[in-house]
Amino acid sequence: MKVCLSCGKRFAEEDWYCPSCNKSPKIVDGFLSFAPDLAAKNDGFGAESFEQLFKVEAGNFWFRSRNKLLIWALSKYFPQAESFFEIGCGTGYVLSGIQREFPNLRLYGSDIFSKGLSFAEQRLSDISLFQMDARRIPFEMEFDIIGAFDVLEHIDEDEVVLQQMFQAIKPGGGVILTVPQHWFLWSIVDEYSFHKRRYTRKELIKKVKDAGFQVVYATSFVSFLLPLMLLSRIIRQKTRDNFDPVAELKINPCLNMIFENTLAIERAFIKCGFSFPAGGSLLMIAKRKRR
Numbered sequence: 504m505k506v507c508l509s510c511g512k513r514f515a516e517e518d519w520y521c522p523s524c525n526k527s528p529k530i531v532d533g534f535l536s537f538a539p540d541l542a543a544k545n546d547g548f549g550a551e552s553f554e555q556l557f558k559v560e561a562g563n564f565w566f567r568s569r570n571k572l573l574i575w576a577l578s579k580y581f582p583q584a585e586s587f588f589e590i591g592c593g594t595g596y597v598l599s600g601i602q603r604e605f606p607n608l609r610l611y612g613s614d615i616f617s618k619g620l621s622f623a624e625q626r627l628s629d630i631s632l633f634q635m636d637a638r639r640i641p642f643e644m645e646f647d648i649i650g651a652f653d654v655l656e657h658i659d660e661d662e663v664v665l666q667q668m669f670q671a672i673k674p675g676g677g678v679i680l681t682v683p684q685h686w687f688l689w690s691i692v693d694e695y696s697f698h699k700r701r702y703t704r705k706e707l708i709k710k711v712k713d714a715g716f717q718v719v720y721a722t723s724f725v726s727f728l729l730p731l732m733l734l735s736r737i738i739r740q741k742t743r744d745n746f747d748p749v750a751e752l753k754i755n756p757c758l759n760m761i762f763e764n765t766l767a768i769e770r771a772f773i774k775c776g777f778s779f780p781a782g783g784s785l786l787m788i789a790k791r792k793r794r
């Protein structure tokens with residue numbers, strides 16, 4: 504079901520003309536745009552990072568490993584899913600991995616920046632992409648799964664976003680979320696990444712439950728690398744005057760391989776049902792009860 508953001512009318516028509524108030528969303532940079540005022544600039548992210556990300560994601564251990572973890576979570580917890588909507592899809596790297604693995608899944612992606620979407624469009628075929636503010640999602644009981652991967656920490660009103668996700672998910676469906684974890688890892692890297700917070704497991708569980716969901720699984724990941732991560736954050740903090748915001752993405756190929764293998768070992772534990780208590784990030788699966 505679609506929701507008109509002007510008058511609140513619920514409607515099921517194919518096109519986006521509201522049958523009640525006759526309004527329809529604008530098109531910005533070729534994409535259906537539900538929050539055009541925020542499409543080029545907002546305080547959640549630096550749009551200039553997309554080009555950089557687009558170049559490095561496919562080779563970087565972190566993005567590659569996170570994709571494998573998400574693909575596992577999707578097949579384990581939502582084997583029957585027919586539709587998947589990613590909020591904050593950026594350059595579409597996660598969606599392209601999901602499309603390869605689940606070619607029959609109907610895919611939707613949104614980002615608050617239309618710039619990210621034009622990169623995503625190059626990577627994906629047969630997908631609906633639109634510009635949207637996650638605090639105002641124009642759907643109700645529409646999707647089997649909604650994913651938001653390292654997105655919630657960019658938004659002040661994360662609880663509103665979770666409530667909106669709940670509204671947009673079909674009963675029996677659910678969310679897959681990842682967020683950065685542990686306040687003691689907070690550093691200049693978070694500041695440059697436009698983060699509003701890092702989460703504790705307790706905080707995310709509470710917010711997800713308050714939105715109406717039932718949490719079915721949570722684990723930390725990037726756990727074995729936590730000591731190294733902490734060390735790197737301390738060094739970056741001490742040398743903050745010379746901070747290079749893209750240094751996090753430039754990594755020695757040998758280290759990149761070692762880190763990727765380390766995360767593969769972690770993933771093997773997770774697949775066996777282990778839940779890591781600590782780690783740089785947190786993965787959470789939560790479901791909306793069937794009626």
Ligand SMILES: [Zn+2]
Binds near residue numbers: 523525
């Ligand atoms: Zn309307």
